[in-house]
Amino acid sequence: xxxxxxxxxxxxxxxxxxxxxxxxxxxxxxxxxxxxxxxxxxxxxxxxxxxxxxxxxxxxxxxxxxxxxxxxxxxxxxxxxxxxxxxxxxxxxxxxxxxxxxxxxxxxxxxxxxxxxxxxxxxxxxxxxxxxxxxxxxxxxxxxxxxxxxxxxxxxxxxxxxxxxxxxxxxxxxxxxxxxxxxxxxxxxxxxxxxxxxxxxxxxxxxxxxxxxxxxxxxxxxxxxxxx
Amino acid sequence: xxxxxxxxxxxxxxxxxxxxxxxxxxxxxxxxxxxxxxxxxxxxxxxxxxxxxxxxxxxxxxxxxxxxxxxxxxxxxxxxxxxxxxxxxxxxxxxxxxxxxxxxxxxxxxxxxxxxxxxxxxxxxxxxxxxxxxxxxxxxxxxxxxxxxxxxxxxxxxxxxxxxxxxxxxxxxxxxxxxxxxxxxxxxxxxxxxxxxxxxxxxxxxxxxxxxxxxxxxxxxxxxxxxxx
Amino acid sequence: xxxxxxxxxxxxxxxxxxxxxxxxxxxxxxxxxxxxxxxxxxxxxxxxxxxxxxxxxxxxxxxxxxxxxxxxxxxxxxxxxxxxxxxxxxxxxxxxxxxxxxxxxxxxxxxxxxxxxxxxxxxxxxxxxxxxxxxxxxxxxxxxxxxxxxxxxxxxxxxxxxxxxxxxxxxxxxxxxxxxxxxxxxxxxxxxxxxxxxxxxxxxxxxxxxxxxxxxxxxxxxxxx
Numbered sequence: 001x002x003x004x005x006x007x008x009x010x011x012x013x014x015x016x017x018x019x020x021x022x023x024x025x026x027x028x029x030x031x032x033x034x035x036x037x038x039x040x041x042x043x044x045x046x047x048x049x050x051x052x053x054x055x056x057x058x059x060x061x062x063x064x065x066x067x068x069x070x071x072x073x074x075x076x077x078x079x080x081x082x083x084x085x086x087x088x089x090x091x092x093x094x095x096x097x098x099x100x101x102x103x104x105x106x107x108x109x110x111x112x113x114x115x116x117x118x119x120x121x122x123x124x125x126x127x128x129x130x131x132x133x134x135x136x137x138x139x140x141x142x143x144x145x146x147x148x149x150x151x152x153x154x155x156x157x158x159x160x161x162x163x164x165x166x167x168x169x170x171x172x173x174x175x176x177x178x179x180x181x182x183x184x185x186x187x188x189x190x191x192x193x194x195x196x197x198x199x200x201x202x203x204x205x206x207x208x209x210x211x212x213x214x215x216x217x218x219x220x221x222x223x224x225x226x227x228x
Numbered sequence: 229x230x231x232x233x234x235x236x237x238x239x240x241x242x243x244x245x246x247x248x249x250x251x252x253x254x255x256x257x258x259x260x261x262x263x264x265x266x267x268x269x270x271x272x273x274x275x276x277x278x279x280x281x282x283x284x285x286x287x288x289x290x291x292x293x294x295x296x297x298x299x300x301x302x303x304x305x306x307x308x309x310x311x312x313x314x315x316x317x318x319x320x321x322x323x324x325x326x327x328x329x330x331x332x333x334x335x336x337x338x339x340x341x342x343x344x345x346x347x348x349x350x351x352x353x354x355x356x357x358x359x360x361x362x363x364x365x366x367x368x369x370x371x372x373x374x375x376x377x378x379x380x381x382x383x384x385x386x387x388x389x390x391x392x393x394x395x396x397x398x399x400x401x402x403x404x405x406x407x408x409x410x411x412x413x414x415x416x417x418x419x420x421x422x423x424x425x426x427x428x429x430x431x432x433x434x435x436x437x438x439x440x441x442x443x444x445x446x447x448x449x450x451x452x453x454x455x456x457x
Numbered sequence: 458x459x460x461x462x463x464x465x466x467x468x469x470x471x472x473x474x475x476x477x478x479x480x481x482x483x484x485x486x487x488x489x490x491x492x493x494x495x496x497x498x499x500x501x502x503x504x505x506x507x508x509x510x511x512x513x514x515x516x517x518x519x520x521x522x523x524x525x526x527x528x529x530x531x532x533x534x535x536x537x538x539x540x541x542x543x544x545x546x547x548x549x550x551x552x553x554x555x556x557x558x559x560x561x562x563x564x565x566x567x568x569x570x571x572x573x574x575x576x577x578x579x580x581x582x583x584x585x586x587x588x589x590x591x592x593x594x595x596x597x598x599x600x601x602x603x604x605x606x607x608x609x610x611x612x613x614x615x616x617x618x619x620x621x622x623x624x625x626x627x628x629x630x631x632x633x634x635x636x637x638x639x640x641x642x643x644x645x646x647x648x649x650x651x652x653x654x655x656x657x658x659x660x661x662x663x664x665x666x667x668x669x670x671x672x673x674x675x676x677x678x679x680x681x682x
Contacts, residue, residue, distance in 0.1 A: 011366055011367040013446055014449065048545060049545075050541065050545070070547045070549065073546065073547040076545075082537055082538030084542025084545070086470070086537065088533070089477070093473065097466060097469075097470045098542070100462065100466035100469075101466055101543075101548060102546065103459060103462065136537075296678050355622075355625045355626050358625060359626065363615050364617070376609075379605065380630060383629075383630045386633045386663065386667065389633075389660065390632070390636045391636065
């Protein structure tokens with residue numbers, strides 16, 4: 001579903017990513033781990049068509065990112081630590097805007113379902129600016145899965161959430177995994193990744209240092225690999 | 229490395245000789261202009277500086293376009309260095325112009341087409357250099373300033389035309405063969421020698437400056453590696 | 458068709474946001490009114506000398522207010538990373554540019570529509586002028602300014618001090634617009650017909666066309682991360 005080959009991102013003498021190659025199959029839940037500055041965000045940006053690689057290729061669902069960025073944007077959902085929501089608009093208006101951008105048919109009915117799923121139906125007319133961080137991130141997830149993407153790219157979505165809010169978001173993400181959506185989660189929370197993902201990718205100084213099934217590696221091993 | 233160094237030394241020597249030759253032509257060879265007197269000789273530095281500045285800004289634009297297409301950091305470096313040197317030359321234009329204008333036109337500055345265009349150009353490329361220093365990420369700085377560099381250069385002819393319609397007082401280009409072209413052949417020779425010398429000087433400066441920029445970047449990288457390890 | 462409806466969705470969203478917080482219009486409008494009042498103190502209304510400076514002041518007012526509005530209109534988009542959400546949508550970034558230019562022109566023209574009558578009354582200007590010609594000049598000048606302003610507000614938003622950088626980038630490049638627009642405004646106020654200012658009108662159209670096309674093509678590079 002996601003395939004990269006020799007992915008390199010550099011600028012002049014600076015290298016952000018070098019020769020990153022991996023494959024993620026349909027329905028897999030992969031966690032991308034690494035310390036700050038390891039290149040996680042850069043990788044997610046390239047996968048989500050926000051940024052271009054210097055060398056190497058990326059294929060999402062068999063589509064080359066270089067040639068089909070618009071088609072790819074239709075099949076990926078992206079969620080990051082900033083919510084991509086407009087605080088001046090209500091929850092419903094935000095989703096309606098994005099639904100118009102993705103040209104979703106029968107949007108009102110569908111948005112109503114989605115808002116119920118993320119538990120914000122009662123608050124649909126409230127402006128996003130008065131939402132708590134947890135509510136914003138749940139709405140942000142609703143925005144990311146609005147167009148029923150096949151791939152979900154998550155870049156540190158738990159930043160700034162309390163335990164309760166993070167739990168709600170985790171349930172929602174897991175629900176999507178169950179529905180067969182491929183998920184790539186970039187995070188620095190090793191324990192969370194170990195507990196939820198079924199695949200672990202370790203990124204260190206822009207190099208993919210480990211690619212393994214989550215069951216084949218222990219938490220200590222991950223910690224050791226990242227700190228050494 | 230050694231090879232390119234010796235090439236550079238040759239280039240520096242050449243442009244030094246060319247500038248000396250330009251001085252000789254401008255001060256000794258060229259005849260004194262009848263109505264303006266010796267002050268007219270500033271023209272031999274004013275026009276070549278303007279030419280070099282335009283050449284520099286043209287390079288900024290072309291390098292920026294290539295950079296946006298292939299993302300090569302070398303093109304970005306070339307663009308910044310050309311902009312820096314271009315600003316230097318346009319500053320010389322803005323300083324030598326008034327020195328000549330005061331005795332001849334009786335005023336240091338008028339809002340004439342070419343003067344104003346040079347001034348606006350100066351502002352645009354100062355803004356270009358400021359923009360680069362204002363963006364923390366190196367790649368973003370390169371990309372955004374490339375966009376600005378292209379738009380800024382596209383603006384040059386429009387600025388010129390608009391101000392020309394607005395008002396103009398500047399002497400018509402004397403060597404283009406249009407009306408008022410009555411330049412002594414020796415003056416013309418001098419002008420071309422000076423333009424040649426300034427172009428050579430510009431190329432030398434550009435190569436030197438890009439070399440320094442690379443060295444700076446490499447040094448920064450080595451330093452960051454040193455502190456990591 | 459798909460693109461038109463997407464452009465329309467962006468425009469509707471921006472107008473809805475403006476309706477909620479009124480930041481763009483109010484900042485431009487209050488600024489314009491203050492300048493008109495100050496101008497009243499500095500120059501004697503009704504004086505023939507003042508009449509000559511009016512077109513210049515009007516355009517200085519428009520570009521300074523426009524600068525404020527552009528900065529606000531893009532700053533709002535970035536608050537929650539909204540611009541990233543927008544460029545993740547399946548639409549060419551160039552069409553996002555088109556939508557943004559239309560919105561910015563609309564905001565600026567709206568402010569002009571309110572400021573201009575006040576200007577008229579306070580300075581006791583003659584009502585007997587070629588009104589459609591004036592509207593045309595206002596529209597063309599505003600379009601040119603918004604064409605470059607829209608891309609520059611996106612560029613300056615990446616800088617450490619965007620509110621300083623925007624005018625530094627924008628004003629030198631928009632010299633031709635200000636020149637052409639204030640000259641033709643002056644001629645219109647002096648009673649000239651559209652034919653007499655056709656040169657300036659052509660220059661405005663030329664500027665608008667060159668920069669709308671150039672910025673349309675270059676906009677995608679502003680938003681790569």
